[in-house]
Amino acid sequence: MPPTGFVGSSSTPKIDVVIDTGYPFLNLTVDGFLKIGSVAATRAAAEDAYFVVKNGAISSHKFENTLKKMCKEGAYWGAVAGAYVGMEYGVERIRGTRDWKNAMIGGALTGALVSAASNNNRDKVVIDAITGGAVATAAEFINYLT
Structure with missing residues (x-):
């Protein structure tokens, strides 16, 4: 009997936004900010969506608070990620090694x-x-x- 098995693959859609400021340091920092900031905003939206489904109702006040939370979380974690990517790149340039x-x-x-x-x-x-x-x-x- 021939051997049997299962082989599969999956791929996820990839979205890449490139902003060219002319400076690699700034490009990496903005890229880190946008990517991680959008993840943080999405996480905040998903968390609040869970509570909407759990409670079964949404109000305009809760929706407004969700948008504010998304912006705040996105900006905070985007800034942290941008700072990290910029710092790592700066250290790489100073040390001359990766x-x-x-x-x-x-x-x-x-x-x-x-x-x-x-x-x-x-x-x-x-x-x-x-x-x-x-x-x-x-x-x-x-x-x-x-």
Whole structure:
């Protein structure tokens, strides 16, 4: 009897928006802002859609709050992503090499920057810098494995 098996593939639609400002640093930063900002806005919309379905009703006030939440989340996470991508690119240009250390340094700088902008606690800034560096490094290693 011949061996049997299942082979399949799936592909998802890919949308890529390119904004050319003439500066690679700015191009990457804007690209990171737009991509992650749109993901964050979509997540906020999906979360609120869940509560609308659960409660069975929507009002114009709730809809307005959802739009505000989408904008706020999109802008916040887009700014964080833009800062990270810009930092990583800047570190790459300064170091003259492309490796996981750029992600670690860029993540640490971004974590410290975002934390310092939102609070004045020095210990929290250091902890967020360590967390940002660790998360960025882990993401880089996971990306390398796939």
